[in-house]
Amino acid sequence: MSVLAFAEQRGGALRQAALETMTAGRALADGSGVELVAVLLGPPALADEAERLARYGADRVLLAMSDNLAEYAPEAYTELLARAVEERGAKALVFSASARGKDLAPRVAARLGAGLASDVTELAVEDGRVVAVRPIYAGKLVSKVGFKADPALLSVRPRAYAAVENPRPGEVEEMTPQVDPEGLRTNVRMEAGEKRDRPDVAEAEIVVAGGRGMQGPENWKLLEELADALGPGAALGASRAVVDADWRPHAEQVGQTGKVVSPPLYFAIGISGAIQHLAGMRTAKCIVAVNKDAEAPVFKVADYGIVGDLFEVVPRLTEEIRKLRSEG
Amino acid sequence: MNIIVCVKRVPDSESRIVLGGDGRSIDTQGIKYVLNPYDEYAVEEALRLKEGAGAGSVTVMTLGGEESKETLRTALAMGADQAVLLKGHPSSDGLGTAEKLAAAIKEREYDVVLFGKQAIDDDNLQVPAMVAELLQLPCATVVVAVKIDGNKVTAEREVEGGHEIVEFELPGVIAAQKGLNEPRYPSLKGIMAAKKKPLEEVDVGDAEERLDFIELMNPPERAAGEIVGEGPDAVPELVRRLREKAKAL
Numbered sequence: 001m002s003v004l005a006f007a008e009q010r011g012g013a014l015r016q017a018a019l020e021t022m023t024a025g026r027a028l029a030d031g032s033g034v035e036l037v038a039v040l041l042g043p044p045a046l047a048d049e050a051e052r053l054a055r056y057g058a059d060r061v062l063l064a065m066s067d068n069l070a071e072y073a074p075e076a077y078t079e080l081l082a083r084a085v086e087e088r089g090a091k092a093l094v095f096s097a098s099a100r101g102k103d104l105a106p107r108v109a110a111r112l113g114a115g116l117a118s119d120v121t122e123l124a125v126e127d128g129r130v131v132a133v134r135p136i137y138a139g140k141l142v143s144k145v146g147f148k149a150d151p152a153l154l155s156v157r158p159r160a161y162a163a164v165e166n167p168r169p170g171e172v173e174e175m176t177p178q179v180d181p182e183g184l185r186t187n188v189r190m191e192a193g194e195k196r197d198r199p200d201v202a203e204a205e206i207v208v209a210g211g212r213g214m215q216g217p218e219n220w221k222l223l224e225e226l227a228d229a230l231g232p233g234a235a236l237g238a239s240r241a242v243v244d245a246d247w248r249p250h251a252e253q254v255g256q257t258g259k260v261v262s263p264p265l266y267f268a269i270g271i272s273g274a275i276q277h278l279a280g281m282r283t284a285k286c287i288v289a290v291n292k293d294a295e296a297p298v299f300k301v302a303d304y305g306i307v308g309d310l311f312e313v314v315p316r317l318t319e320e321i322r323k324l325r326s327e328g
Numbered sequence: 329m330n331i332i333v334c335v336k337r338v339p340d341s342e343s344r345i346v347l348g349g350d351g352r353s354i355d356t357q358g359i360k361y362v363l364n365p366y367d368e369y370a371v372e373e374a375l376r377l378k379e380g381a382g383a384g385s386v387t388v389m390t391l392g393g394e395e396s397k398e399t400l401r402t403a404l405a406m407g408a409d410q411a412v413l414l415k416g417h418p419s420s421d422g423l424g425t426a427e428k429l430a431a432a433i434k435e436r437e438y439d440v441v442l443f444g445k446q447a448i449d450d451d452n453l454q455v456p457a458m459v460a461e462l463l464q465l466p467c468a469t470v471v472v473a474v475k476i477d478g479n480k481v482t483a484e485r486e487v488e489g490g491h492e493i494v495e496f497e498l499p500g501v502i503a504a505q506k507g508l509n510e511p512r513y514p515s516l517k518g519i520m521a522a523k524k525k526p527l528e529e530v531d532v533g534d535a536e537e538r539l540d541f542i543e544l545m546n547p548p549e550r551a552a553g554e555i556v557g558e559g560p561d562a563v564p565e566l567v568r569r570l571r572e573k574a575k576a577l
Contacts, residue, residue: 072492074466074467075466078461098487098488099470099485099486099487099488099492100487102453102469102470103457103469103470103485104457105454106422106426106453106454106455106456106457106458106461107457107458107460107461107467109422109423109454109458110423110426110457110458110461110462111461113423114423114538115421115423115538115539116421116422116423116452116454116538117421117539118422118451118452118453118454119451119453131542134451135451135547136449136450136451137339137345137354137448137449137451138341138448138451139547140344140345140547141345141347141354141544141545141546141547142544142545142546142547142548143420143541143543143544143545144542144543144544144545145420145421145539145540145541145542146539146540146542147538147539147540148537148538148539148540149538183464185465185466185496185497185500186466186467186468186494186495186496187494187495187496188492188493188494188495189492189493190487190490190491190492190493191484191490191491191492191493199488199489200488200489202488203488249507250472250486250505250506250507251486253506255341256341256448257341257365257366257448257506258506260451264576265570265574265576265577274342275342275343275344276341276342282547282550283547285574285576286570286574286576287550287553288566288570289553294555299553299555300550300552300553301550301553302553303550303551303553303554303574304553304554304556304566304569304570304574305553305554305555305556306555306556306557306558306559306562306563306566307555307557307558307559308558308559308560308562309559312559312560313559313560313562313563315560316560316563317563317566317567320563320564320567321567321577324567324571324577
Protein backbone atom coordinates (compact mmCIF):
# COMPACT_ATOMS: atom_id res chain seq x y z
CA MET A 1 0.00 0.00 0.00
CA SER A 2 1.16 3.52 -0.69
CA VAL A 3 0.16 7.08 -1.32
CA LEU A 4 1.04 8.43 -4.76
CA ALA A 5 1.84 12.05 -5.55
CA PHE A 6 1.99 13.38 -9.11
CA ALA A 7 5.22 15.33 -9.63
CA GLU A 8 4.30 17.98 -12.16
CA GLN A 9 6.87 19.11 -14.71
CA ARG A 10 6.65 21.52 -17.57
CA GLY A 11 9.16 21.94 -20.36
CA GLY A 12 11.42 19.41 -18.68
CA ALA A 13 11.60 21.27 -15.36
CA LEU A 14 9.97 20.25 -12.11
CA ARG A 15 7.40 22.80 -10.99
CA GLN A 16 7.18 24.26 -7.50
CA ALA A 17 3.72 22.65 -7.42
CA ALA A 18 5.41 19.23 -7.54
CA LEU A 19 7.26 19.91 -4.29
CA GLU A 20 4.12 21.23 -2.59
CA THR A 21 2.36 18.05 -3.68
CA MET A 22 5.05 16.01 -1.91
CA THR A 23 4.27 17.81 1.36
CA ALA A 24 0.54 17.19 0.96
CA GLY A 25 1.13 13.56 0.02
CA ARG A 26 3.40 13.13 3.05
CA ALA A 27 0.48 14.10 5.32
CA LEU A 28 -1.56 11.18 3.96
CA ALA A 29 1.36 8.74 3.90
CA ASP A 30 2.29 9.53 7.51
CA GLY A 31 -1.38 9.47 8.54
CA SER A 32 -1.78 5.95 7.23
CA GLY A 33 1.73 4.67 7.89
CA VAL A 34 2.57 3.91 4.27
CA GLU A 35 5.14 4.99 1.72
CA LEU A 36 4.90 8.16 -0.33
CA VAL A 37 5.62 7.41 -3.97
CA ALA A 38 6.25 10.33 -6.34
CA VAL A 39 5.21 9.67 -9.91
CA LEU A 40 7.25 11.57 -12.47
CA LEU A 41 6.33 11.46 -16.16
CA GLY A 42 8.53 13.24 -18.65
CA PRO A 43 11.54 13.21 -20.96
CA PRO A 44 14.55 11.00 -20.02
CA ALA A 45 16.66 14.00 -18.97
CA LEU A 46 14.24 14.57 -16.12
CA ALA A 47 15.32 11.42 -14.27
CA ASP A 48 17.86 13.53 -12.36
CA GLU A 49 15.01 15.29 -10.60
CA ALA A 50 14.17 12.12 -8.68
CA GLU A 51 16.75 13.17 -6.14
CA ARG A 52 14.96 16.47 -5.52
CA LEU A 53 11.63 14.70 -5.02
CA ALA A 54 13.29 12.49 -2.40
CA ARG A 55 14.67 15.56 -0.68
CA TYR A 56 11.14 16.95 -0.42
CA GLY A 57 9.63 13.81 1.05
CA ALA A 58 9.27 11.00 -1.50
CA ASP A 59 10.15 7.54 -0.11
CA ARG A 60 10.20 6.20 -3.63
CA VAL A 61 10.14 7.75 -7.09
CA LEU A 62 8.34 6.04 -9.92
CA LEU A 63 9.63 7.19 -13.29
CA ALA A 64 8.09 6.88 -16.73
CA MET A 65 10.57 8.50 -19.06
CA SER A 66 9.98 9.05 -22.74
CA ASP A 67 10.28 11.94 -25.15
CA ASN A 68 6.59 11.41 -25.90
CA LEU A 69 5.84 12.46 -22.34
CA ALA A 70 7.82 15.72 -22.44
CA GLU A 71 4.74 17.76 -23.29
CA TYR A 72 1.42 17.15 -21.61
CA ALA A 73 -0.14 14.10 -23.26
CA PRO A 74 -3.51 13.78 -21.53
CA GLU A 75 -4.41 10.25 -22.57
CA ALA A 76 -0.93 8.83 -21.96
CA TYR A 77 -0.64 10.56 -18.59
CA THR A 78 -4.09 9.26 -17.63
CA GLU A 79 -3.23 5.71 -18.56
CA LEU A 80 0.14 5.73 -16.76
CA LEU A 81 -1.26 7.22 -13.56
CA ALA A 82 -4.26 4.89 -13.51
CA ARG A 83 -1.88 1.98 -14.02
CA ALA A 84 0.37 3.13 -11.17
CA VAL A 85 -2.63 3.40 -8.83
CA GLU A 86 -3.88 -0.06 -9.75
CA GLU A 87 -0.53 -1.82 -9.66
CA ARG A 88 0.29 -0.42 -6.25
CA GLY A 89 -3.20 -0.67 -4.78
CA ALA A 90 -2.70 2.97 -3.85
CA LYS A 91 -4.69 4.46 -1.02
CA ALA A 92 -4.60 7.91 -2.58
CA LEU A 93 -3.26 9.90 -5.50
CA VAL A 94 -2.51 13.57 -4.91
CA PHE A 95 -2.24 16.26 -7.60
CA SER A 96 -1.64 19.98 -7.47
CA ALA A 97 -4.77 21.92 -8.41
CA SER A 98 -2.70 23.64 -11.10
CA ALA A 99 -3.94 24.06 -14.66
CA ARG A 100 -2.56 20.65 -15.51
CA GLY A 101 -3.67 18.95 -12.30
CA LYS A 102 -7.20 20.22 -12.76
CA ASP A 103 -7.28 18.83 -16.29
CA LEU A 104 -5.67 15.50 -15.50
CA ALA A 105 -7.11 14.48 -12.11
CA PRO A 106 -10.73 14.18 -13.36
CA ARG A 107 -9.62 12.00 -16.25
CA VAL A 108 -7.76 9.62 -13.94
CA ALA A 109 -10.69 9.57 -11.50
CA ALA A 110 -13.11 8.69 -14.29
CA ARG A 111 -10.76 5.98 -15.58
CA LEU A 112 -10.57 4.46 -12.10
CA GLY A 113 -14.18 5.10 -11.11
CA ALA A 114 -12.78 6.90 -8.08
CA GLY A 115 -13.96 9.92 -6.11
CA LEU A 116 -12.05 13.18 -6.54
CA ALA A 117 -11.93 16.14 -4.16
CA SER A 118 -10.76 19.26 -6.04
CA ASP A 119 -8.78 22.22 -4.83
CA VAL A 120 -8.49 21.00 -1.24
CA THR A 121 -6.84 23.16 1.39
CA GLU A 122 -6.39 20.45 4.05
CA LEU A 123 -6.15 16.70 3.87
CA ALA A 124 -5.69 13.99 6.47
CA VAL A 125 -6.35 10.38 7.34
CA GLU A 126 -9.01 9.94 10.05
CA ASP A 127 -9.91 6.45 11.29
CA GLY A 128 -8.16 4.98 8.31
CA ARG A 129 -9.95 6.99 5.66
CA VAL A 130 -8.92 10.00 3.66
CA VAL A 131 -10.73 13.23 4.51
CA ALA A 132 -10.41 16.61 2.85
CA VAL A 133 -11.41 20.18 3.51
CA ARG A 134 -12.29 22.25 0.49
CA PRO A 135 -13.76 25.69 -0.04
CA ILE A 136 -16.95 25.83 -2.09
CA TYR A 137 -18.81 28.82 -3.54
CA ALA A 138 -15.34 30.31 -4.10
CA GLY A 139 -14.69 30.16 -0.36
CA LYS A 140 -17.99 31.53 0.91
CA LEU A 141 -18.36 28.15 2.66
CA VAL A 142 -15.99 25.33 3.52
CA SER A 143 -16.90 21.69 3.16
CA LYS A 144 -15.32 18.68 4.83
CA VAL A 145 -15.73 15.39 3.02
CA GLY A 146 -14.57 11.80 3.46
CA PHE A 147 -13.90 9.22 0.79
CA LYS A 148 -16.23 6.24 0.78
CA ALA A 149 -13.55 4.06 -0.79
CA ASP A 150 -9.93 3.98 -1.84
CA PRO A 151 -8.27 5.14 -3.98
CA ALA A 152 -8.94 8.72 -2.93
CA LEU A 153 -8.02 11.28 -5.57
CA LEU A 154 -7.31 14.84 -4.53
CA SER A 155 -6.03 18.03 -6.08
CA VAL A 156 -4.45 20.44 -3.61
CA ARG A 157 -4.72 24.19 -3.93
CA PRO A 158 -1.39 25.85 -4.77
CA ARG A 159 0.22 27.38 -1.67
CA ALA A 160 -2.05 25.46 0.73
CA TYR A 161 0.94 23.26 1.56
CA ALA A 162 4.46 24.67 1.47
CA ALA A 163 7.36 22.75 -0.06
CA VAL A 164 9.45 21.55 2.89
CA GLU A 165 12.72 19.67 2.82
CA ASN A 166 12.20 16.27 4.39
CA PRO A 167 14.88 13.93 3.02
CA ARG A 168 13.88 10.34 2.31
CA PRO A 169 15.60 7.45 0.57
CA GLY A 170 13.82 8.16 -2.72
CA GLU A 171 14.55 4.80 -4.23
CA VAL A 172 13.99 5.00 -7.98
CA GLU A 173 11.85 2.57 -9.91
CA GLU A 174 11.09 2.76 -13.58
CA MET A 175 7.80 1.91 -15.16
CA THR A 176 7.39 1.30 -18.82
CA PRO A 177 6.30 4.50 -20.53
CA GLN A 178 4.51 2.60 -23.30
CA VAL A 179 0.80 3.28 -23.64
CA ASP A 180 -1.94 2.10 -25.97
CA PRO A 181 -1.45 4.23 -29.12
CA GLU A 182 -5.13 3.77 -30.00
CA GLY A 183 -6.03 5.92 -27.04
CA LEU A 184 -3.94 8.94 -28.08
CA ARG A 185 -6.26 11.53 -29.56
CA THR A 186 -4.99 14.87 -28.34
CA ASN A 187 -1.94 16.92 -29.19
CA VAL A 188 -0.87 19.59 -26.67
CA ARG A 189 1.90 22.15 -26.88
CA MET A 190 2.72 25.45 -25.23
CA GLU A 191 1.92 28.47 -27.32
CA ALA A 192 5.16 29.78 -28.74
CA GLY A 193 6.37 33.27 -28.04
CA GLU A 194 4.26 34.07 -25.04
CA LYS A 195 6.30 34.35 -21.87
CA ARG A 196 5.23 36.19 -18.78
CA ASP A 197 7.94 37.08 -16.36
CA ARG A 198 5.73 37.09 -13.28
CA PRO A 199 4.31 34.02 -11.54
CA ASP A 200 0.67 33.11 -11.97
CA VAL A 201 -1.64 34.87 -9.53
CA ALA A 202 -2.82 31.54 -8.09
CA GLU A 203 0.72 30.38 -7.34
CA ALA A 204 2.43 33.61 -6.32
CA GLU A 205 3.96 34.36 -2.93
CA ILE A 206 2.72 37.93 -3.10
CA VAL A 207 -0.24 39.33 -5.04
CA VAL A 208 -0.61 43.00 -5.89
CA ALA A 209 -4.22 43.39 -6.98
CA GLY A 210 -5.91 46.47 -8.35
CA GLY A 211 -9.55 47.47 -8.66
CA ARG A 212 -11.67 50.21 -10.06
CA GLY A 213 -9.96 52.73 -7.81
CA MET A 214 -7.00 52.53 -10.18
CA GLN A 215 -9.12 54.64 -12.56
CA GLY A 216 -7.71 53.20 -15.77
CA PRO A 217 -5.36 50.61 -17.27
CA GLU A 218 -2.68 53.25 -17.86
CA ASN A 219 -2.18 53.51 -14.10
CA TRP A 220 -1.17 49.87 -13.69
CA LYS A 221 2.48 50.81 -13.95
CA LEU A 222 2.17 51.88 -10.30
CA LEU A 223 1.26 48.32 -9.37
CA GLU A 224 3.92 46.85 -11.65
CA GLU A 225 6.53 48.97 -9.91
CA LEU A 226 5.28 47.81 -6.53
CA ALA A 227 5.37 44.18 -7.68
CA ASP A 228 8.88 44.66 -9.06
CA ALA A 229 10.03 46.14 -5.76
CA LEU A 230 8.54 43.18 -3.87
CA GLY A 231 10.54 40.76 -6.00
CA PRO A 232 10.18 37.93 -8.50
CA GLY A 233 7.60 36.09 -6.36
CA ALA A 234 5.03 38.86 -6.80
CA ALA A 235 2.16 38.59 -9.28
CA LEU A 236 -0.44 41.08 -10.42
CA GLY A 237 -4.11 40.50 -9.66
CA ALA A 238 -7.32 42.28 -10.59
CA SER A 239 -10.92 42.62 -9.49
CA ARG A 240 -13.76 41.47 -11.71
CA ALA A 241 -14.80 45.05 -12.43
CA VAL A 242 -11.50 45.91 -14.07
CA VAL A 243 -11.37 42.64 -16.01
CA ASP A 244 -14.90 43.20 -17.29
CA ALA A 245 -13.85 46.71 -18.31
CA ASP A 246 -10.96 45.15 -20.31
CA TRP A 247 -8.33 46.98 -18.28
CA ARG A 248 -6.64 43.71 -17.36
CA PRO A 249 -6.62 40.12 -18.70
CA HIS A 250 -8.92 37.55 -17.16
CA ALA A 251 -5.93 35.41 -16.15
CA GLU A 252 -5.33 37.97 -13.38
CA GLN A 253 -8.89 38.01 -12.01
CA VAL A 254 -9.26 37.08 -8.35
CA GLY A 255 -12.68 36.03 -7.07
CA GLN A 256 -15.59 33.77 -7.82
CA THR A 257 -15.35 33.85 -11.62
CA GLY A 258 -11.60 34.17 -11.51
CA LYS A 259 -8.99 32.54 -9.31
CA VAL A 260 -9.21 31.75 -5.65
CA VAL A 261 -5.85 32.51 -4.11
CA SER A 262 -4.00 31.89 -0.83
CA PRO A 263 -0.72 33.80 -0.99
CA PRO A 264 1.24 34.68 2.15
CA LEU A 265 0.74 38.39 1.31
CA TYR A 266 -2.06 40.11 -0.63
CA PHE A 267 -2.32 43.79 -1.48
CA ALA A 268 -5.81 45.03 -2.40
CA ILE A 269 -5.30 48.42 -4.01
CA GLY A 270 -8.37 50.47 -4.89
CA ILE A 271 -10.57 47.40 -4.45
CA SER A 272 -13.72 48.08 -2.43
CA GLY A 273 -14.34 44.39 -1.74
CA ALA A 274 -17.34 42.88 -3.53
CA ILE A 275 -18.50 39.68 -1.86
CA GLN A 276 -17.27 37.51 -4.72
CA HIS A 277 -13.82 39.12 -4.59
CA LEU A 278 -13.44 38.78 -0.83
CA ALA A 279 -14.37 35.10 -1.09
CA GLY A 280 -11.53 34.60 -3.54
CA MET A 281 -8.74 36.12 -1.44
CA ARG A 282 -9.78 35.74 2.19
CA THR A 283 -7.52 32.73 2.68
CA ALA A 284 -4.46 34.87 2.05
CA LYS A 285 -2.29 34.84 5.15
CA CYS A 286 -1.87 38.59 5.37
CA ILE A 287 -4.07 41.13 3.59
CA VAL A 288 -3.20 44.79 3.11
CA ALA A 289 -5.83 47.20 1.78
CA VAL A 290 -5.40 50.69 0.43
CA ASN A 291 -8.63 52.54 -0.27
CA LYS A 292 -9.83 56.09 -0.02
CA ASP A 293 -13.17 55.01 1.45
CA ALA A 294 -12.77 54.09 5.13
CA GLU A 295 -16.10 52.23 4.97
CA ALA A 296 -15.02 49.93 2.10
CA PRO A 297 -15.84 46.27 2.92
CA VAL A 298 -12.28 45.24 2.10
CA PHE A 299 -11.14 46.73 5.43
CA LYS A 300 -13.25 44.12 7.25
CA VAL A 301 -10.99 41.32 6.00
CA ALA A 302 -7.72 43.25 5.77
CA ASP A 303 -5.08 42.77 8.47
CA TYR A 304 -3.66 46.20 7.77
CA GLY A 305 -5.30 49.11 6.05
CA ILE A 306 -4.37 52.56 4.91
CA VAL A 307 -7.16 55.00 4.18
CA GLY A 308 -6.00 57.37 1.53
CA ASP A 309 -5.39 58.22 -2.09
CA LEU A 310 -3.71 55.21 -3.67
CA PHE A 311 -1.91 57.49 -6.13
CA GLU A 312 -0.01 58.90 -3.17
CA VAL A 313 0.17 55.78 -1.00
CA VAL A 314 1.36 53.23 -3.58
CA PRO A 315 4.44 55.15 -4.82
CA ARG A 316 5.46 55.69 -1.22
CA LEU A 317 4.95 52.01 -0.48
CA THR A 318 7.09 51.07 -3.48
CA GLU A 319 9.82 53.43 -2.27
CA GLU A 320 9.78 52.06 1.29
CA ILE A 321 9.91 48.47 0.06
CA ARG A 322 12.79 49.24 -2.27
CA LYS A 323 14.60 50.76 0.66
CA LEU A 324 13.91 47.71 2.77
CA ARG A 325 15.02 45.32 0.04
CA SER A 326 18.25 47.24 -0.58
CA GLU A 327 19.07 47.03 3.13
CA GLY A 328 18.70 43.27 2.67
CA MET B 329 -23.09 20.68 -36.62
CA ASN B 330 -24.85 19.05 -33.67
CA ILE B 331 -23.87 20.41 -30.33
CA ILE B 332 -24.81 19.42 -26.80
CA VAL B 333 -24.22 21.95 -24.04
CA CYS B 334 -24.31 20.76 -20.44
CA VAL B 335 -25.37 23.43 -17.97
CA LYS B 336 -26.14 23.90 -14.28
CA ARG B 337 -28.35 26.07 -12.13
CA VAL B 338 -26.29 27.87 -9.46
CA PRO B 339 -26.62 30.78 -7.02
CA ASP B 340 -25.66 34.11 -8.57
CA SER B 341 -22.06 35.11 -7.74
CA GLU B 342 -23.26 38.21 -5.89
CA SER B 343 -25.26 36.04 -3.47
CA ARG B 344 -24.33 35.82 0.17
CA ILE B 345 -24.10 32.11 0.89
CA VAL B 346 -25.22 31.26 4.40
CA LEU B 347 -25.20 27.93 6.17
CA GLY B 348 -28.71 26.51 6.48
CA GLY B 349 -30.35 25.50 9.75
CA ASP B 350 -29.68 21.81 9.04
CA GLY B 351 -25.92 22.42 8.91
CA ARG B 352 -25.73 20.35 5.73
CA SER B 353 -26.92 22.73 3.06
CA ILE B 354 -27.13 26.41 2.27
CA ASP B 355 -29.95 28.71 3.27
CA THR B 356 -31.68 29.26 -0.06
CA GLN B 357 -33.77 32.15 1.14
CA GLY B 358 -33.17 35.28 -0.88
CA ILE B 359 -30.77 33.56 -3.26
CA LYS B 360 -31.16 34.32 -6.92
CA TYR B 361 -30.39 31.35 -9.12
CA VAL B 362 -28.87 31.77 -12.54
CA LEU B 363 -27.40 29.83 -15.43
CA ASN B 364 -23.83 29.10 -14.28
CA PRO B 365 -21.75 32.03 -15.63
CA TYR B 366 -19.19 29.79 -17.37
CA ASP B 367 -22.06 27.91 -19.06
CA GLU B 368 -23.14 31.17 -20.69
CA TYR B 369 -19.86 31.13 -22.60
CA ALA B 370 -20.49 27.52 -23.58
CA VAL B 371 -24.01 28.25 -24.85
CA GLU B 372 -22.77 31.29 -26.75
CA GLU B 373 -19.96 29.28 -28.36
CA ALA B 374 -22.43 26.57 -29.36
CA LEU B 375 -24.67 29.11 -31.04
CA ARG B 376 -21.74 30.62 -32.90
CA LEU B 377 -20.48 27.21 -34.03
CA LYS B 378 -23.92 26.29 -35.34
CA GLU B 379 -24.30 29.66 -37.05
CA GLY B 380 -20.85 29.28 -38.57
CA ALA B 381 -21.62 25.81 -39.84
CA GLY B 382 -24.94 27.01 -41.26
CA ALA B 383 -26.73 23.86 -40.12
CA GLY B 384 -27.27 21.65 -37.12
CA SER B 385 -28.79 22.02 -33.71
CA VAL B 386 -27.92 23.05 -30.17
CA THR B 387 -29.27 20.94 -27.33
CA VAL B 388 -28.90 22.10 -23.73
CA MET B 389 -28.87 19.44 -21.06
CA THR B 390 -28.82 19.45 -17.29
CA LEU B 391 -29.03 17.05 -14.39
CA GLY B 392 -31.26 18.48 -11.71
CA GLY B 393 -34.74 18.98 -10.37
CA GLU B 394 -37.88 20.63 -11.70
CA GLU B 395 -36.44 24.07 -10.85
CA SER B 396 -33.66 23.56 -13.41
CA LYS B 397 -36.21 24.02 -16.20
CA GLU B 398 -35.86 27.75 -15.66
CA THR B 399 -32.11 27.46 -16.33
CA LEU B 400 -32.75 25.46 -19.50
CA ARG B 401 -35.27 28.07 -20.63
CA THR B 402 -32.61 30.77 -20.22
CA ALA B 403 -30.34 28.86 -22.61
CA LEU B 404 -33.26 28.31 -25.00
CA ALA B 405 -33.97 32.03 -24.87
CA MET B 406 -30.35 32.70 -25.87
CA GLY B 407 -31.01 30.59 -28.96
CA ALA B 408 -30.56 26.87 -28.19
CA ASP B 409 -32.99 24.69 -30.14
CA GLN B 410 -34.08 22.15 -27.55
CA ALA B 411 -33.48 21.12 -23.97
CA VAL B 412 -33.18 17.92 -21.99
CA LEU B 413 -33.81 17.75 -18.25
CA LEU B 414 -32.26 14.68 -16.69
CA LYS B 415 -34.25 14.46 -13.49
CA GLY B 416 -32.11 13.49 -10.54
CA HIS B 417 -29.72 14.91 -7.96
CA PRO B 418 -26.24 15.82 -9.14
CA SER B 419 -23.45 14.45 -6.95
CA SER B 420 -21.25 16.68 -4.79
CA ASP B 421 -18.17 15.21 -6.47
CA GLY B 422 -18.05 15.24 -10.25
CA LEU B 423 -18.04 11.60 -11.26
CA GLY B 424 -21.64 10.68 -10.39
CA THR B 425 -22.92 13.64 -12.39
CA ALA B 426 -20.55 12.88 -15.25
CA GLU B 427 -21.85 9.31 -15.43
CA LYS B 428 -25.46 10.47 -15.77
CA LEU B 429 -24.56 13.04 -18.41
CA ALA B 430 -22.32 10.67 -20.35
CA ALA B 431 -25.05 8.02 -20.47
CA ALA B 432 -27.54 10.53 -21.87
CA ILE B 433 -25.07 12.07 -24.33
CA LYS B 434 -24.16 8.63 -25.68
CA GLU B 435 -27.77 8.13 -26.81
CA ARG B 436 -27.71 11.25 -28.95
CA GLU B 437 -26.04 12.54 -32.06
CA TYR B 438 -23.34 15.08 -31.48
CA ASP B 439 -20.16 16.53 -32.92
CA VAL B 440 -19.20 18.70 -29.97
CA VAL B 441 -20.09 18.60 -26.28
CA LEU B 442 -19.63 21.95 -24.58
CA PHE B 443 -19.46 22.78 -20.88
CA GLY B 444 -18.60 25.74 -18.71
CA LYS B 445 -15.20 24.99 -17.16
CA GLN B 446 -16.71 24.70 -13.67
CA ALA B 447 -19.93 25.32 -11.80
CA ILE B 448 -19.51 28.14 -9.31
CA ASP B 449 -21.31 26.29 -6.51
CA ASP B 450 -19.27 23.12 -5.95
CA ASP B 451 -16.22 24.51 -7.78
CA ASN B 452 -15.20 21.00 -8.78
CA LEU B 453 -13.92 21.62 -12.30
CA GLN B 454 -14.28 17.88 -12.91
CA VAL B 455 -17.31 17.01 -15.00
CA PRO B 456 -16.19 17.99 -18.55
CA ALA B 457 -12.97 15.95 -18.50
CA MET B 458 -14.77 13.07 -16.80
CA VAL B 459 -17.51 12.96 -19.44
CA ALA B 460 -14.77 12.98 -22.09
CA GLU B 461 -12.99 10.09 -20.41
CA LEU B 462 -16.21 8.08 -19.96
CA LEU B 463 -17.10 8.56 -23.64
CA GLN B 464 -13.50 8.07 -24.83
CA LEU B 465 -13.50 11.53 -26.39
CA PRO B 466 -10.68 14.06 -26.69
CA CYS B 467 -11.12 17.14 -24.55
CA ALA B 468 -9.83 20.63 -23.89
CA THR B 469 -10.67 22.36 -20.60
CA VAL B 470 -10.43 26.02 -19.49
CA VAL B 471 -10.62 27.11 -23.13
CA VAL B 472 -10.28 30.80 -24.05
CA ALA B 473 -10.28 30.44 -27.85
CA VAL B 474 -11.41 27.75 -30.23
CA LYS B 475 -11.25 27.22 -33.96
CA ILE B 476 -12.96 24.38 -35.77
CA ASP B 477 -11.87 23.71 -39.32
CA GLY B 478 -13.80 20.81 -40.82
CA ASN B 479 -13.10 18.07 -38.35
CA LYS B 480 -10.12 19.65 -36.72
CA VAL B 481 -10.30 21.53 -33.43
CA THR B 482 -7.62 23.92 -32.24
CA ALA B 483 -8.31 25.17 -28.72
CA GLU B 484 -6.29 27.52 -26.54
CA ARG B 485 -6.39 26.82 -22.86
CA GLU B 486 -5.26 29.02 -20.02
CA VAL B 487 -2.32 27.69 -18.02
CA GLU B 488 0.07 29.37 -15.61
CA GLY B 489 2.11 31.95 -17.45
CA GLY B 490 0.62 31.43 -20.89
CA HIS B 491 -1.59 29.40 -23.15
CA GLU B 492 -1.51 25.79 -24.22
CA ILE B 493 -2.66 24.78 -27.68
CA VAL B 494 -4.77 21.62 -27.74
CA GLU B 495 -5.55 19.94 -31.05
CA PHE B 496 -7.88 17.05 -31.73
CA GLU B 497 -10.47 15.75 -34.15
CA LEU B 498 -14.20 15.79 -33.62
CA PRO B 499 -16.19 14.52 -31.89
CA GLY B 500 -14.83 16.04 -28.72
CA VAL B 501 -15.43 17.96 -25.51
CA ILE B 502 -14.68 21.65 -24.91
CA ALA B 503 -15.01 23.40 -21.53
CA ALA B 504 -15.31 27.19 -21.70
CA GLN B 505 -13.37 29.71 -19.65
CA LYS B 506 -14.39 33.34 -19.23
CA GLY B 507 -13.09 35.32 -22.21
CA LEU B 508 -13.99 32.70 -24.82
CA ASN B 509 -16.64 35.07 -26.20
CA GLU B 510 -19.14 37.70 -25.16
CA PRO B 511 -22.40 35.88 -24.33
CA ARG B 512 -25.54 37.42 -25.82
CA TYR B 513 -28.47 38.47 -23.69
CA PRO B 514 -31.73 36.70 -24.41
CA SER B 515 -33.95 39.01 -26.48
CA LEU B 516 -37.61 39.44 -25.68
CA LYS B 517 -38.36 37.54 -28.85
CA GLY B 518 -35.99 34.81 -27.73
CA ILE B 519 -37.68 34.59 -24.36
CA MET B 520 -41.10 34.24 -25.99
CA ALA B 521 -39.80 31.63 -28.44
CA ALA B 522 -38.13 29.65 -25.63
CA LYS B 523 -41.53 28.88 -24.11
CA LYS B 524 -42.48 26.91 -27.19
CA LYS B 525 -39.21 25.07 -27.76
CA PRO B 526 -39.12 21.35 -26.92
CA LEU B 527 -38.01 20.42 -23.38
CA GLU B 528 -37.65 16.71 -22.88
CA GLU B 529 -37.72 15.22 -19.38
CA VAL B 530 -36.09 11.93 -18.48
CA ASP B 531 -35.97 10.37 -15.03
CA VAL B 532 -32.40 9.21 -14.49
CA GLY B 533 -32.29 8.87 -10.71
CA ASP B 534 -29.76 10.41 -8.35
CA ALA B 535 -26.06 10.44 -9.18
CA GLU B 536 -23.77 8.22 -7.12
CA GLU B 537 -21.90 9.98 -4.32
CA ARG B 538 -18.31 8.87 -3.87
CA LEU B 539 -17.67 11.31 -1.04
CA ASP B 540 -19.42 11.38 2.32
CA PHE B 541 -20.60 14.62 3.76
CA ILE B 542 -18.84 15.30 7.06
CA GLU B 543 -19.30 18.97 7.81
CA LEU B 544 -20.22 22.27 6.19
CA MET B 545 -18.65 25.29 7.81
CA ASN B 546 -18.41 29.02 7.51
CA PRO B 547 -14.90 30.04 6.50
CA PRO B 548 -12.72 30.94 9.47
CA GLU B 549 -13.40 34.52 10.51
CA ARG B 550 -10.50 36.82 9.95
CA ALA B 551 -9.52 38.70 13.08
CA ALA B 552 -10.53 42.33 12.86
CA GLY B 553 -7.82 44.21 11.06
CA GLU B 554 -6.37 47.55 11.95
CA ILE B 555 -6.25 50.78 10.06
CA VAL B 556 -2.61 51.71 10.26
CA GLY B 557 -3.25 55.32 9.34
CA GLU B 558 -4.24 57.76 6.67
CA GLY B 559 -2.39 58.72 3.53
CA PRO B 560 1.24 58.12 2.50
CA ASP B 561 2.60 59.05 5.92
CA ALA B 562 1.20 55.79 7.25
CA VAL B 563 3.35 53.75 4.87
CA PRO B 564 6.53 53.42 7.00
CA GLU B 565 4.45 52.12 9.90
CA LEU B 566 2.67 49.66 7.57
CA VAL B 567 5.98 48.35 6.29
CA ARG B 568 7.30 48.04 9.84
CA ARG B 569 4.27 45.97 10.88
CA LEU B 570 4.44 43.81 7.79
CA ARG B 571 8.05 43.05 8.56
CA GLU B 572 8.04 42.77 12.33
CA LYS B 573 4.54 41.62 13.27
CA ALA B 574 3.25 39.77 10.24
CA LYS B 575 6.73 38.64 9.11
CA ALA B 576 5.38 38.99 5.60
CA LEU B 577 8.24 40.97 4.09
